[in-house]
Amino acid sequence: MSAVLHAHNIDDLRRMARSRLPRGLFEFVDRGAEDEVSLRGNAEAYARLAFRTRVMRDVSSRSIASRLFGRDVAMPAAIAPTGATGLMWFDGEVAAARAARAAGIPYTLSTASITPLETIAERAGGDLWFQLYAWPRLELSEEIVLRAKAAGYRVLMLTADSPVPSNREYNKRNAFTVPLKLSARNIADVLAHPRWFLDVMGRSVLSGGVPEFANLPAEFRTDLRGKGSRSLMPQNTPVTPEVMRRMRELWPGPLLVKGVLSPEDARLAADCGMDGIVVSNHGGRNLDAALASVEALPRIVDAVRGRLTVLVDGGIRRGSDIVKALALGANGVLLGRAPLWGTAVAGEAGTKHALDLLAAEMARVMAQVGVANVEELGRELLCLRGEGLREALEGETS
Numbered sequence: 001m002s003a004v005l006h007a008h009n010i011d012d013l014r015r016m017a018r019s020r021l022p023r024g025l026f027e028f029v030d031r032g033a034e035d036e037v038s039l040r041g042n043a044e045a046y047a048r049l050a051f052r053t054r055v056m057r058d059v060s061s062r063s064i065a066s067r068l069f070g071r072d073v074a075m076p077a078a079i080a081p082t083g084a085t086g087l088m089w090f091d092g093e094v095a096a097a098r099a100a101r102a103a104g105i106p107y108t109l110s111t112a113s114i115t116p117l118e119t120i121a122e123r124a125g126g127d128l129w130f131q132l133y134a135w136p137r138l139e140l141s142e143e144i145v146l147r148a149k150a151a152g153y154r155v156l157m158l159t160a161d162s163p164v165p166s167n168r169e170y171n172k173r174n175a176f177t178v179p180l181k182l183s184a185r186n187i188a189d190v191l192a193h194p195r196w197f198l199d200v201m202g203r204s205v206l207s208g209g210v211p212e213f214a215n216l217p218a219e220f221r222t223d224l225r226g227k228g229s230r231s232l233m234p235q236n237t238p239v240t241p242e243v244m245r246r247m248r249e250l251w252p253g254p255l256l257v258k259g260v261l262s263p264e265d266a267r268l269a270a271d272c273g274m275d276g277i278v279v280s281n282h283g284g285r286n287l288d289a290a291l292a293s294v295e296a297l298p299r300i301v302d303a304v305r306g307r308l309t310v311l312v313d314g315g316i317r318r319g320s321d322i323v324k325a326l327a328l329g330a331n332g333v334l335l336g337r338a339p340l341w342g343t344a345v346a347g348e349a350g351t352k353h354a355l356d357l358l359a360a361e362m363a364r365v366m367a368q369v370g371v372a373n374v375e376e377l378g379r380e381l382l383c384l385r386g387e388g389l390r391e392a393l394e395g396e397t398s
Helices: 010-020 022-031 039-049 092-103 117-123 137-151 171-174 182-190 194-208 241-250 263-271 291-302 318-328 337-369 387-397
Strands: 049-051 066-068 072-073 075-080 105-107 126-132 155-159 256-260 278-280 309-312 334-336 382-384
Touching: 010 022, 010 334, 010 337, 022 171, 022 182, 022 337, 039 049, 039 126, 039 291, 039 318, 049 318, 049 337, 072 105, 075 126, 075 337, 092 117, 092 256, 117 126, 117 137, 117 241, 126 137, 155 241, 182 194, 194 387, 241 256, 256 263, 263 278, 263 291, 278 291, 291 309, 291 318, 309 318, 318 334, 334 337, 382 387
Parallel strands: 075 105, 075 334, 105 126, 126 155, 155 256, 256 278, 278 309, 309 334
Antiparallel strands: 049 382, 066 072
């Protein structure tokens, strides 16, 4: 824990994680698709937003608390589903879920996680959400949904933006694939990071064998070597209205669709009985020409007119980014890479430190903007950088 205290922001944690992790694993988390235009675009979109601060207000007492799907949260955020968590730290998914619980926010477990969903519920608890990929044989998806329901997961999240595999060329260069393909490059990469190898792979092997994807259907379940699978990984199927309505029949709690970038899809989700959406371009990891999530957010918020809870992810590295997203109309955010770097550095303590950093930044920015609680945030507090000068100059010439 002492090392993680030297991390004063999320970028510090990222640098620490880069030093600790093998390059192939670090880049699997850190990078985007193809030329990484969308990856950069997510962060650049937040940077273009500036605050019109209000200073003549009493902000001596403030709160960043909110509610998501009928439950109080310490800040309007949840940890996003990230499939590599169990490789970042031994029992990484348990560690991250425990940190989320301690921070007072939900944790979302990925279908592609290492730890069985039942184990997370038993060992971590808290407000648990589960992310699901839909497959052409819908009964395979239903099998996992029923497992999550029985284990006490409260929210189900359908990922809709992955109908085909994305083009992540760096994974091929690093030979970071499943099954793992050994090469001189990735063997040297792992040997150069002995602490990670012993702490994660060594402990995993000693405790139960090579890590496997424990939440896939039985016929597709495999470890990192590809051992155990009787078939190839099933191709995702589009999350159509039929799929959404079927999942609505199966799932009694809040149901979300992740990967929405158009107002039309947002309205369709509401028509199919969804309770919420995640405005997302998959962190820039799928379609490299996709619109930045936060750029898509305002039109979607206006289109649904309160019919859905609207979350957004992608590019969030500071508490100020969270405040900007809320001011644009989001009800909350999903945090992906930011807490994952904390997990990679120090497990549960590192994840909690990342969340604490974001919460502290958020509370500080709200005071500097001039609001005492998240309900006071609105678009009038934001403008695009340069907009004020343009307005002034246009006013002089009109």
